[in-house]
Amino acid sequence: MASLQILLPAAQLAPLDAAYARAKSAKRLVSFMIAAGLVIAVLSAGHVAEIDLTKLWGRRAELSDYIDRAFTLDSGGRVFADPVEWFWNLKGWLLLLLETIVMSYLGTALGFVLGLPLCFCTSSNLTRNPWIRATAKRCLEFLRTVPDLVFALIFVEAFGLGPLAGVLALALHSTGALGKLFSEFVENVDMKPVEGVLASGGGKLAAIRFGVLPQVLAGFSSYTLLRFEINVREAAVLGYVGAGGIGEKLIEAIRKFYYTDVSAILILLIATVFLIDMGTDRLRASLSRSLSR
Amino acid sequence: MRSSRSTFGDLALIAATHAATIRTAERKARQGLGVALVLLTLLVLGLWWIDFGFLRFFAGTGRLGQILWRMLPPSPGNAEHFLLYWHALVETLCIAFIGTLVAAAIALPLGLLAARNVTGSAALHFTLRRCFDIIRGIDRFVWALIFVRVVGLGPFAGTLAIAISNIGSFGKLFSETFEGADPKPVEGVVSTGAHRLHTLRFAILPEVAPVLLSQILYYFESDTRSATVLGIVGAGGIGLYLYEEIRVLEWTHVAFLILMILVTVAGIDALSGIIRRWFIGKRPQRDPRR
Amino acid sequence: MLEIKALSKKFGDKFAVANVTLSVREGAFVGIIGRSGAGKSTLLRAINRLNDASTGHVFWKGESITSLKGQKLGAWRSRCAMIFQQFNLVGRLDVLTNVLMGRLNHTPSWRALTNLWTSHDRAIALSALAQFDIAALASQRAEELSGGQQQRVAIARALVQEPELVLADEPIASLDPRNTKVVMDALQRINRHFGLTVLSNLHSLDLARSYCDRLVGMAQGRVVFDGAPRELTDAAARELYGIEASEVLAPEPASAPEHNSVPALA
Structure with a gap:
């Protein structure tokens, strides 16, 4: 390698080096302080959250014991040897899983139907009135923040046990979640098609239908499918508070120490979520292909 | 006409x-x-x-x-209740904070391993992604129940539940982020004769850092929300009180608790927004003639 | 001495580079010209192995480049610096660190990974930046610089590699006219002042003529012209650029059509 004479004489180099060092040291100090702050925050939060790693290590036998029991039948043999006995309630569980999926579908669909008008109300480029925008935004925030489990708990009190409470809980929460995501899309939409429709004499509704919807449909569908996928997992849990779905059976199994039932139901649940994940991923991919210009 | x-x-x-x-x-x-x-x-x-x-x-x-109607006016009942609620709320935040951070720290190297452009291995990508899917497939509620069995009642179980389920989500997200990294800086560094590790350290990590931070902040916001309900199964946080007060139909207490949660979440969202703007900021315009 | 022998690169069943044989002596400033899609980029990238050729060989000073692997390949790439059309800098890192990337192969790994460079390396990097009048920007993020400045940073990065060969892939395609001159002057400087061999893809015939001492014209993957700039006749240029040749050589505005078929103008 030939050595090139690039180096400047020291006199010229020194001020450049000093300027660089000065600029960098300020940034380094800030980084250091942030790192220190983070460490302190983690340590204090860890204390409040009662993090005890030695306890976790000490109890690791409990975890392996649990897993062991989850895969051993009452008779003593491994579950894999007798799948019929393992999945003794297959029909009942599958039915409940179907109910869970139906709950998710209904919740997502209703959330879409309610979220759509609300999202248009929050967009500054479609709604002039700032009061409407603010109220709609607060509404969506509220619906998004209150966990659907809390909604479910209250709705069980109001509507009684069963999937109706669960569906309504999912619907409200999804309205908030979808509404917020949709409004981000709508805010970034190209206003020229909308103006075009208005200019040729169309009304507000027509302007949205023909000017906004074609641009956002791909994104909306994608997020709605994602929401459906998430809602299936959420619906599985709502059963815990009696709002329908397989959650109830799962919690019962855990509480009553039916270990093999726990593993059976979890496997069915994971498999279902898996399939739905794959299905919705494919749908989203093909949708984005067919809807994009 | x-x-x-x-x-x-x-x-x-x-x-x-x-x-x-x-x-x-x-x-x-x-x-x-x-x-x-x-x-x-x-x-x-x-x-x-x-x-x-x-x-x-x-x-x-x-x-x-x-x-x-019975929820009005929202009130904690008395000062003692208020202090209990307040402590539970702080506990909830700590659960979310540690859960998110620990998961991010663990998921980062895993996400790197699962990224095809970093390791060059499609097999690793496939196996790790399936592991992430399985972890994500189990709702954090169920994880909470499992961990309550292992480490007992209290916020530790909740933190573990959030951490584990986040590892699945972060693992998937991070690996996708790494795979989507801009190939141009990578090519630039490779052209100087650098090894894979150098390329990772100088060309990939600095470029994806803002996206990673944004994802972590988003999940922190989301974890704060989900940590509020883990208490229902005894995994710490304000969920326990929420559950109890609904059970005994003390609706004014319930309303107050929900209000506390709303305020806290709004605060966390605002904080997250500030952090985002500070670190990530607005990227300057690149040359329009790309 | 760079020798390219019967180099071909296939993408699917289309030849991006077809049977190119070329020799470049050290210290030359060669301009590779031709339309987009003529194979200029593919040829250049085959030299530093960012793309691997399908068949053929490349030799530098008698040593085979096409068979290099692993560490040796890294060492070759270090001696053969490349400048890209879109600069390929790491936007979020500061300018000095970007230039220090060129020292990666001259520094122990631990220093590089911890970002603790020796003062010698920093001095070299700063000096390289000073060559192109941008040392004052050393602590700024690369993405905050203008196109011309970024390309000069890229050239500085190439310089600190202490290379023997510099490949420039359309270095000025993303720049405005003023910065074009600045960057081409920078390339000329490293060729004349430091004696480095420069191979540059250019789509502008005028620039190629004024800066390069040898022109290689490519069309559809083949070399169709090889000689001094003054030897490039109109006919040869037409073969390179097809019907756009007249636009490339004599920039006169096209005249309006004879017929007016638009009624309103009648």
């Missing part, structure tokens, strides 16, 4: 010459309508399945109205 015929000529002739285009447009419109119809039918069927009766619905709404 001027008819459209005079302006555009013979419509029938035009329709005939462009028949193919018109057919495609009509088919697309029919398809769109068909999809909407199918979705609507499924909706109706679903409602029928879950026994959706209008009578039952309206009776329930009436009861709901009563509950909402």
